Each structure stands twice: as C-alpha cells, then as structure tokens.
Amino acid sequence: MNKIAEFIKKNxxxxxxxxxxxxxxxxxxxxxxxxxxxGKETVRMDKVNIALAMFxxxxxxxxxxxx
Numbered sequence: 001m002n003k004i005a006e007f008i009k010k011n012x013x014x015x016x017x018x019x020x021x022x023x024x025x026x027x028x029x030x031x032x033x034x035x036x037x038x039g040k041e042t043v044r045m046d047k048v049n050i051a052l053a054m055f056x057x058x059x060x061x062x063x064x065x066x067x
Contacts, residue, residue, distance in 0.1 A: 005039040
C-alpha cells in the first residue's frame with residue numbers, strides 16, 4: 001500500500017467514516033475510494049487531491065522514494 005492510500009484510510013477511519021460515507025461527503029465515487037485505499041497506481045490525481053482535501057492536504061510533484 002502506498003503512503004497516500006495509508007493516509008486516506010487511516011484518517012477516514014479516525015473520522016469515523018465508512019468508505020461509502022467518505023465517498024458521499026467528498027463527492028467521489030465509492031469505487032474510486034476503494035481503489036485509492038487499495039493503492040491502485042492509475043487513479044486520477046485530481047480525484048486524489050479531492051480526497052486529500054478532506055484532511056486539508058494535497059499531493060504535489062516530487063521524487064519517488066526508491067526503497
């Protein structure tokens with residue numbers, strides 16, 4: 001799982017939201033939320049930023065960590 005997926009899942013749960021509730025509140029589709037939390041690498045970045053905005057965060061370009 002990638003860092004964004006972990007962040008969204010952790011914070012969604014901490015907010016007491018199900019995936020469905022999070023999808024409704026953010027305006028995103030439930031399928032997208034599920035794929036995002038599973039770490040799917042082909043998700044749209046504009047939608048990722050909508051999800052992150054729920055927690056006052058946003059994804060910005062940067063180097064990929066090589067671990």
